Amino acid sequence: MDVDRQGFIRELREICGDNIITDRPRLRVYETDGLTAKRQVPWVVVLPSNISEVQQIARLCDSHRVPLVARGAGTGLSGGATPHAEGVLLSLARFNRILSVDSENMLAKVEPGVTNLAISEHVEHLGLYYAPDPSSQIACSIGGNVAENSGGVHCLKYGLTVHNVRKLKLVSPQGDLYEVGSEAFDSAGYDLLAVLHGSEGMLGIVVEVTVKLLAKPEAVCVVMSGFASVESAATAVGDIIATGILPAGLEMMDKPAIQAAEAFVHAGYPTDAEALLLCELDGIEAELQSQLDILQAVLQKNNALDISVAHSDADRARLWMGRKSAFPAVGRLAPDYFCMDGTIPRKQLARVLGEISELSREFGLPVANVFHAGDGNLHPLILYDANLEGDLEKAEQFGAKILELCIEVGGTITGEHGVGLEKIDQMCVQFSPAELAVFHGVKAAFDPNLILNPGKAVPTLHRCAEFGAMHVHAGQDKFPDLERF
Amino acid sequence: MTSRDMTTLLLEQVQKATAHNMPVTIEGQGSKRFYGHTAAENTACLQISGHSGVIEYEPGELVIRVRAGTPLADVNQLLSSNRQMLAFEPPDFENRSTMGGVIASGLSGPRRPYAGSARDFVLGVRMITGHGEVLEFGGQVMKNVAGYDVSRLVTGSLGTLGLILDVSLKVLPEPEAEVTLGLPIARQELQSRLRSMQDMFPLSAAAHQDGVLYLRLSGSEAAIQSARQKTGGEETDSGFWQKLNTLACFSSAKELWRISVAPASQIFLKEAEVIDWGGGLRWLVDPGFDPREQLAGEDGHATLVKYAEAKLPAGVELFHPLPPHVLNLHQRLKQQFDPAGVFNPGRMYRAF
Ligand SMILES: Cc1cc2nc3c(=O)[nH]c(=O)nc-3n(C[C@H](O)[C@H](O)[C@H](O)COP(=O)(O)OP(=O)(O)OC[C@H]3O[C@@H](n4cnc5c(N)ncnc54)[C@H](O)[C@@H]3O)c2cc1C
Numbered sequence: 001m002d003v004d005r006q007g008f009i010r011e012l013r014e015i016c017g018d019n020i021i022t023d024r025p026r027l028r029v030y031e032t033d034g035l036t037a038k039r040q041v042p043w044v045v046v047l048p049s050n051i052s053e054v055q056q057i058a059r060l061c062d063s064h065r066v067p068l069v070a071r072g073a074g075t076g077l078s079g080g081a082t083p084h085a086e087g088v089l090l091s092l093a094r095f096n097r098i099l100s101v102d103s104e105n106m107l108a109k110v111e112p113g114v115t116n117l118a119i120s121e122h123v124e125h126l127g128l129y130y131a132p133d134p135s136s137q138i139a140c141s142i143g144g145n146v147a148e149n150s151g152g153v154h155c156l157k158y159g160l161t162v163h164n165v166r167k168l169k170l171v172s173p174q175g176d177l178y179e180v181g182s183e184a185f186d187s188a189g190y191d192l193l194a195v196l197h198g199s200e201g202m203l204g205i206v207v208e209v210t211v212k213l214l215a216k217p218e219a220v221c222v223v224m225s226g227f228a229s230v231e232s233a234a235t236a237v238g239d240i241i242a243t244g245i246l247p248a249g250l251e252m253m254d255k256p257a258i259q260a261a262e263a264f265v266h267a268g269y270p271t272d273a274e275a276l277l278l279c280e281l282d283g284i285e286a287e288l289q290s291q292l293d294i295l296q297a298v299l300q301k302n303n304a305l306d307i308s309v310a311h312s313d314a315d316r317a318r319l320w321m322g323r324k325s326a327f328p329a330v331g332r333l334a335p336d337y338f339c340m341d342g343t344i345p346r347k348q349l350a351r352v353l354g355e356i357s358e359l360s361r362e363f364g365l366p367v368a369n370v371f372h373a374g375d376g377n378l379h380p381l382i383l384y385d386a387n388l389e390g391d392l393e394k395a396e397q398f399g400a401k402i403l404e405l406c407i408e409v410g411g412t413i414t415g416e417h418g419v420g421l422e423k424i425d426q427m428c429v430q431f432s433p434a435e436l437a438v439f440h441g442v443k444a445a446f447d448p449n450l451i452l453n454p455g456k457a458v459p460t461l462h463r464c465a466e467f468g469a470m471h472v473h474a475g476q477d478k479f480p481d482l483e484r485f
Numbered sequence: 486m487t488s489r490d491m492t493t494l495l496l497e498q499v500q501k502a503t504a505h506n507m508p509v510t511i512e513g514q515g516s517k518r519f520y521g522h523t524a525a526e527n528t529a530c531l532q533i534s535g536h537s538g539v540i541e542y543e544p545g546e547l548v549i550r551v552r553a554g555t556p557l558a559d560v561n562q563l564l565s566s567n568r569q570m571l572a573f574e575p576p577d578f579e580n581r582s583t584m585g586g587v588i589a590s591g592l593s594g595p596r597r598p599y600a601g602s603a604r605d606f607v608l609g610v611r612m613i614t615g616h617g618e619v620l621e622f623g624g625q626v627m628k629n630v631a632g633y634d635v636s637r638l639v640t641g642s643l644g645t646l647g648l649i650l651d652v653s654l655k656v657l658p659e660p661e662a663e664v665t666l667g668l669p670i671a672r673q674e675l676q677s678r679l680r681s682m683q684d685m686f687p688l689s690a691a692a693h694q695d696g697v698l699y700l701r702l703s704g705s706e707a708a709i710q711s712a713r714q715k716t717g718g719e720e721t722d723s724g725f726w727q728k729l730n731t732l733a734c735f736s737s738a739k740e741l742w743r744i745s746v747a748p749a750s751q752i753f754l755k756e757a758e759v760i761d762w763g764g765g766l767r768w769l770v771d772p773g774f775d776p777r778e779q780l781a782g783e784d785g786h787a788t789l790v791k792y793a794e795a796k797l798p799a800g801v802e803l804f805h806p807l808p809p810h811v812l813n814l815h816q817r818l819k820q821q822f823d824p825a826g827v828f829n830p831g832r833m834y835r836a837f
Contacts, residue, residue: 102749149634163601183747185745188805188806189805189833190641192638194637195634197634215684216684241545244568245658246657283686291705345546345548414630416630431631442633445821
């Protein structure tokens, strides 16, 4: 980086006054996100407090070609917010206001640093809520949710972030302020709103988010059932979907996850079961009972061990508590864990889970599975100890094998946590060079000088060549000519 | 249903077009020829209707994967025989819309506010870009954030970014029962009336025309019965939605404007011939003025859907003009996907 460092910091100070961090001890606070295996102290951190400051910071970085990494709450699990050693880390922590609620159009306009849960809490008195509910919802920011296109236990029925955000205000790397999407149900031109979802801070800085609110359902219940085998639970999942009922949530945990969660929060889970299903039904009172009857019949047909139905807010919350705290609960079992995030066709659930447990034996690392079964989105948690020589590498290899397995069965390497730094090599397996070139093209259209979050999400073709696991399709390399890139 | 994979042939045609910088119009069965700017004379037509058939459909996975030339009617029929549906209710113009056109236009029907739009259900596409390559984005799974969401970007881009070969869509179960009701209601009361139904779950369409509020309730019999007690109104012909969706109810219009705004907006509330999407979509018939001037302060957009070519002022856009930075992003994306500018040039905006 050929920048006059002192001069650059002086200019940053002129933009955001004292809201800048340059001393190492305080910089270290930002060295990692939820993917703690990757650490990097940033060169400098800025905490702007208004849009104009963000625009000026972007312009300054762009003109000096200094990397700029946006950070919400830092709960991301793929290293999307891992700082750049020679770059500016832009925290949106001060963008924490809910700007307006429009109950007529069922919309809320919020700043990107607002936490996911704060939105629902803010509109609760109106009988409304914001549907996507990542397990990290008390901490993660809505800006981060947009950047990762986050999901939650309720996205089977209510969709991902991309289905629940109507409009964004963004700052381009050149400092332009612009809007995509609309308060209307659609907008003119290309669907830039969709492209920006899941773009991992690579295309623009989100400075305002307009989310869709939903009316709270009249009635809700959660059905919990244990199973003697993962296979029968997986079959039950398919059978439930086949009934035509669309559950609000359909989640599964395997034995290690059940036991860890039970020990952690005492949710009342059957600790002797091999698998557990949590199925939430919601809707209008008149409809719910008949759906519940059908659901129970399906569960019984699949030899569910014990079925219990929670109606009250407290009982439902208790059942969900176990699921939502599964990551930290499993985290107590070992010094470190890796959370994987592949998605597969539902029908492959049993096969993939079987192969994962075989891999677990092979690598000698325990694994616990929690997942969004209704969507086929797996979260194998690989347990390891970073202080043991070679354990981290083993865990990484194990994770890579799982992701490649997901691709093999027709799935994807990430359902909701993003590629970030973590899965960048597996991108070479999932996509051909020509497909990766299209991603680079999208990037160049939004960020011609490539200053936003460099080195993440989309690998360079050189990196793929070095990684040596080029995308192979139908037995042949689709595009062997690396030359033109 | 016929099934034929013409990928190789289509790829050759695209490669020829790009090699000679020869613009092409991508067309299925031409049911949406009226939508967007007409191509310059003697533009070659790239026919995709022969590239058809269902590639994969497993009802239990809630996913269907079809070739672009497959007729929408065939897909609807297949899904319906498995008690499933395309929940965004795409319009089937003249009964000859193809899936490629459905996705390229990104149009959604009356169910849009309650179930989601075309792009909401797109899981993946296989396409040919202007680089003359067959590429695949997204897939057949419900959640996928690997790489930028190109499949949703292509949805609604009117064929300007490339040729869609096939598309994977999420499908949903058909509702157990459905009923359309008509309630006499004055236009001024429409919004407050609809607001009172905001949290009434089984609503799947709401439109207003000639002093009648049309409601469609979908769900279990029990849910519909309980909702009907709250709404009142008489059962009426469900064919109303089809006529509205395919614009058949505007057949005598010379000029038809589609105005998309937030449902509670006050604009054109009186003037609109029909209001659909629970207030969010307003149709102006022969207004005699360009409604976009009045939309300036609104968060919304207007499209000139039907017009007399001869009366169109030179250089006028049919789709809502984009702000400079956003237009610039469009042009840069177009440049990346289609550097030779061969796919449907000017169909959406004159600048690309
Ligand atoms: C215990 C735990 C449970 C979790 N459960 C779930 C879950 O159920 N579902 C799920 O999907 N995820 C889950 N996550 C992952 C994580 O919480 C989400 O990815 C979340 O959306 C990240 O938000 P954040 O504010 O922490 O973003 P960060 O980690 O700060 O950033 C994530 C990415 O977004 C970018 N970014 C952040 N803000 C902006 C902005 N304003 N403009 C542009 N780019 C920006 C960053 O550059 C980075 O690439 C979980 C994480 C943990 C630790």
